[in-house]
Structures are given as C-alpha cells and as structure tokens.
Amino acid sequence: MNFDLTQYPPIVQQIAGYALQGFDLAKSWLLSPAAWSQFAILVGAYLLAVLISRRLRPALKNLIDPAGLQNIFTAPRLFILQFLPLILPLLAYALTGIGEQVVRSMFDSGAVIAFGKRLFLFLAVRAFVRDILNDPFLKLLGRFMLLPIAALYAVGLLDLVSLQLTDTVVGVGNIRFSLMSIVRGLIAGSLLFWLGQWSNSQTSALIQKQEMRPSIRQLLIKTVEFMIFGVAFLVLMNVMGINLGALAVLGGAIGVGLGFGLQKIASNFISGVILLVEGQATVGDYVALDGGEQGKIVKMTARAAILETFDGRWIMVPNEDFITTRVVNYSDSGSANRYEAEFSVSYDTDINLVPDIISTAVSKHPEVLQLPYPPDCELRGFGDSGINFAVEFWVNGLDDGPNKYTSDVLFIVWNALKDNGIEIPFPQRIIEIKGGLPMAPKETT
Template identity: 30%
Template structure:
C-alpha cells in the first residue's frame, strides 16, 4: 500500500513539473501568436456560424422524408456549428504554416486543432447514447482521455489510476481497471443496443412470424446481445470469469428466494409468448379490466382501457387467472341484449322490428345476421334476447349496446310497441268484517 502511495506521489510531481514547463513555454513569442491566431479563428468561426445556421436550419426543416436518427444528427450539427467552422478553418491554417515556416511555429496550433476535432467527433458520436446521464459521463470521460492522449500524458495517468487499488481474494481491482470496464461496457452495450434495434425492426417487418413470436424473438435477441456484450467486456478488461462461478451461485440462491415473484413473472411471460394465448392488439378481459394489449413486457402486460387508463398486469396473473380473450382465434364477438315488451304486442312483429333495428347500426355485422328469440313470460312483459355480431371489440362493447338500444327505442316507438314496467297495486282494507276476513 505504501509502495502504491509513493508511486502516485512521484507521478503527481512529474506531471506538475511538466505542466510548469508547458506554461513557461506558452510565454514564448511563437506560442503567443499561435494562441492569438486560434482566438481570431474562433471569432471568425462564430461569425460564419451566425450566417450559416439560419440557412442550414431552413434546409433541415425541409427534409420531411428523412428518418428520425438522421434528423437528430443534423440537429446536432446545427448546435455545434461554431466548433465545426473552427475545425474547418484551423486545419488549412496549420497546413499553410507548416509549409511556409518551421514546424515548431505551428505545433501549438496543431494541438488546438486536434483537440477541437476530437471534441467534435466525441460530441457527435456520444449523441447516439440514449441515457442522458450515461451520455454525459461518457462524453466527459472521452474528452479527458483524448486530451491526455494528445498532450502525451496517458502513461502517467494510467500509472496513477492503477496505483489506487484494492484486492478481493486473488483478484486486484484498481481504479484504472474499473474505468476500463466502464468504458468497454458502455461501448459494447451501445453497440448491442443499436444491433437489437436494427434486429427488432427487421423482425417486426417479417410477415411469417406472429406478433407474439416477434416479441419473443426480440426479447431473446436483446438477452443474447447484452449478455454477450457483458462477458466480452469482462474478458477484454482481463477479469477471470472462473472466479465468478461461486459468487454467481450464491447470488442465484439469494435471488431465488428474494425475487421469486419476479422470476415467476419472467417465466410466465416466456410461456405467454410461446403458447400465443395473448398477443399485442388482442382485446381481453381479466377481472374488472377490459381493454386491448399494447405491449408484452418481460414482467407485465400493458393493457389500455377505453377510458385511457393503462394497466400493468403481472404475467403470472394471465397464466393462473381466468382471461377472456375476445380476439384469440378471430375478432368476431357476439353481443347479447335483453329486453321486454307488453303482452298485447305481436311477438312476431317484435322480433322482426328488433332485427331490422339492430341492422341499422353500422358496427353490427350483416354477414352474420342478428337473431331475436323469446326467452320467457315475465311478470310484466314478454322477455326477448337479441343477439348480433361485431368484428371490432377494441372499439368498445358498451357503446355498441347503447346504439342498438337506441335503435330499438326508435323502432318500437314507430311501430307502437310498448316497453312495460312493473306495476304494483296497494289495497287499503277498512272495516272489522274485512279485517276479520283478511286475518283468517
């Protein structure tokens, strides 16, 4: 430990001495005028950016057919127009000065141009990282590391970071090793993310796969890509994976007890995707929830109801509970409506009028004609049931029932058919004789 501390102190002193020499060198005349040239080029780049930005913005807005990623990349170019103009200006000046004067007279300006180009490339490339926090961390780390490479301080920095270390068993973990792992993991995960998105797009365009199999294929592809990226990153960094076997076994036992429900939902999600019992777009009822499936997740199923609420139903509930899938094998759904008419109305007329009235509703299928049957003789009415078919249950059931009821009301009113309601008679008995007869 003391040896690592001495090495770190020696490296810091060496870097400090080199920094003093560099600052002293900046005071030389040929370095000062290079700094002046760089500042002048930066001012000129700012003026050119002010002129180019509006025209480029209007041109970018006219690109209607471009995909989103290309438009976002174009927007990043618009935001960094000053740096782009500076890079385009500084390198011709460097090449001109290298041709007409000594190389040392343009050395500092070349370093500034290299830093500007590296920072621009890093800013544009890291924009493809989706997470904002990860993107900022990677961008800052890449800027620092590229700057160290350009100013030739990588060896000292590596030794300094490697001196801060701790041991876990036979494995030595240093700050340099952890930073390497973070960078490699981020890079490989970013590549895996782009590959999974590209693969998901190709899978979604495949007409040979059902929606549920498409979701399963995408999930499997993501697990494989991210898993491969993780283990490849560990191997690149140099960690011994055999030492993780015992640790992973202990963690697996702990997860088996602590995350039992999570694992159950994961397995249930795989079963749902394999047996194709539900798929995105299906209209289902589970408990009091009625809606259509938006997505099939690894842990839950997203269901959107008619009132705009989104329910996240655990996958286990769809496996163990009773689910009504209104569009499992096909989207034809039969809807039943019960009503009653007075005993004085002709039942043949009632049935005919009810069928014709229901056929006036747009969502009622004419290919499967409605039917109407008598179901019984009630206390106040003759009871009927009207059955009709629809093919779009995702548009709602209550609203189509309401439209059919309204059509029945108008048709019955036009034909003089009455809809009775229960009536009760209350008799008030007076007199001792009547009361005596009522009691007996």
C-alpha cells in the first residue's frame, strides 16, 4: 500500500508510516502458521488462567479473610485480600510466558505471543488502578500516568517514546534537562508529594498521642514536616537529573529576596519557632494582644497563629506580633481565673449579713473553685441609690463563649437576696424646688 503524503506535514507522514508498519505486521501475523499457533497458545493460556482463578480466588479468600476476627494480623490480611482481582491477568501473563519459551524453541519467533503477554500485563495494571487503588490522588495518578505507560508498553512503543523524550532537551538559564526528566519528575514528584503527605499525617498522629507540652508537640510536628518535604525535594531533583550545584544562582536570588522583600516572612517564621520552643503561647490558649485581637489559638502555622473568637470568627495574627508586642495569655487550657460580679442593696439593709449570704450562695455553683481562694463578697462603697457590693470568685476557663460564669453568679445573687428579703434598689432622686411651687392664677368670673 503506497500513498502520496508529501503534501502533508512531517508528523502526519511519520504517523502514516507507523500505521503502514502496523498493517504489514498484522498481515504477516494473519498469514503465518507460527502466528496462528501463538494465537492458540494465548487463548489456551487465558482459558486455563480463568479456570485456575475461579478455583483459586475463593480458596485464598477463605484463607486470608479475617472473618470478623480482630488481631495484629487483621490489617495485613485485609491489605493482601484486596489484591485478589490481579490473580486472573497475572496468571494469564505467567502462563503466556511459559508458552512463549515453548514457541521460541519451536519456531524461533514469538512476536505474537510476546504482544499477548504485554497485553495481559496491561490488563493487570488496569485492574490494579480500577479495583485496588482507593486513594483519589493515587487513582488519578494511575489513570493518567500508569495506564498510558502500560498501554505504550503493550503496543511496543514505550522504548520509542522514551527515546524521543530523552533526545528532546530544553533549558532554563544554565539548567538543561530532557523531556524525559520532566516526565520522571512529574511521576516522582506526584508520588513523593502523596508519600510526604501520608507520612506527615501518620507522624503527626503519632506525636499527638505522646505526653508532652503542646508547644513541644507542635514544634516536633513542624520539624518532621520540613524534614520530610526537604528530603522529598532532594530526591526529586536527583530523579530529574538536575545538578544541585546548578541551583546556586537560584539559591542566591532567593537569599537576596529573603533579605529584602521576604524579611517579614522570615521574621514571622523565626518568631513561630521561638513561640513553639518557649511555649508561652500555644494551641488551646486564650490570648489578647495590644492590637485588640483576642481569641483562642486553634492553629499555629509557620507564618501566623489562627485565633478563634467566641463569635466564631477566625483572626490570623502574624507570629512576630507575639514577640514584639504585649500579649495577655488567659491560658484557657484549665487555668484558674478570677472574676467579680457587682450588685447593690438598699440602705435599709443590715449590710453585716450580706457577705455571708452571698459567699455561701456563690460557693454552691459547681464551677466556682475554693482554691486558690473561695468566693469573697466585699463592700465597695456607698452609692447614690444603694450600697455597692462585689463578689469575687475563681473558675477554670474564661467567662464567655460556652461559659457564662458572671451571668450565673448574678442569678445566684438575685435569688439569694430575694430569699433573705433584701431589696435591690433602683435609682432614686430628691428634688428640692427653691422658693416653693408657683401659685396657680386665680380664675376671673
């Protein structure tokens, strides 16, 4: 078959040439007795693999399946159990390999059966991506990277494509690398990113279970995270074939940028490390800054701390503010804080009875502490309308959000005063009119 393709672009001519080669190869296979014998061996190997897998899969499942038993071997057995869908294509691949050795010894040719063996391997990869990979990122990686590679290998074009990618070289500045390096970098980078995320989450969960100060725990988590992704970056550069010495110019540019444009980021990063080491403010503490920001620290990142206010808003505060400004740490993680509730009583009250009545009543609140000090009712002064008192009390936590300690105590004060017949005054004023009231005008008749 000859076609005149001179008027078409070179890429079209090249594709047409590959298509003609494939057509000639298929025609030679169809007309060759050796090829037909290889087709027969392929079909026989597949049917034998189907027969064996139908008997082998149930037996292996009954042997491996933990059947509700929970022990140290449960997780490994469940992990092995999910690979059972690979039995059929891998059996077909193995049996075809045996048949290939027989055919090559008889006919000194095995192109057809070699193609069938690669095809069974492609089916095994397809089953692995479809039935075994459960992680969404790994499944996406397998669908768009692993399956195309397996398909190219099955049709015998993998070496040709690899050679073309290796010969195509691109450069950025003084760094030069081939397209194959980019492909390897994409594959390795994706796997290293997923592995780094997975190992970081596993390590963080392990550190969170350890008994240590929250600040040290956060410091360890961040240190492990930087180490994991730092090692991943070095491995990725090695896989792509990039000489790290060639990055010296880029590293110098980054250093200059840190010295000028990124000094705030560097300052916040170092401040974050200092906070984690000292532990003066860590996750779970309630803090208030000079700038007016206040809330509970719910997360500390490399650049900033995340505060959650009692009204549900999140405030991002740079780490540097915790070092350079005054910070009030209420330490909401179980520390005791003192509050007071003010009230007034009538001037007709025997004020000597009020302290004992109020202190005893407030002490009955389940959240009010007796240590470091029990509730204390103090006389504060004589007001315009009544006598002013205040009861001081200690509680664990903060008087806001889910805890309304002052409100509870004021309810207790109200009920205690009512039960003892003590009046809470309202504002009263005495008005004196100098010269008396004006006389009403007399009516004229």
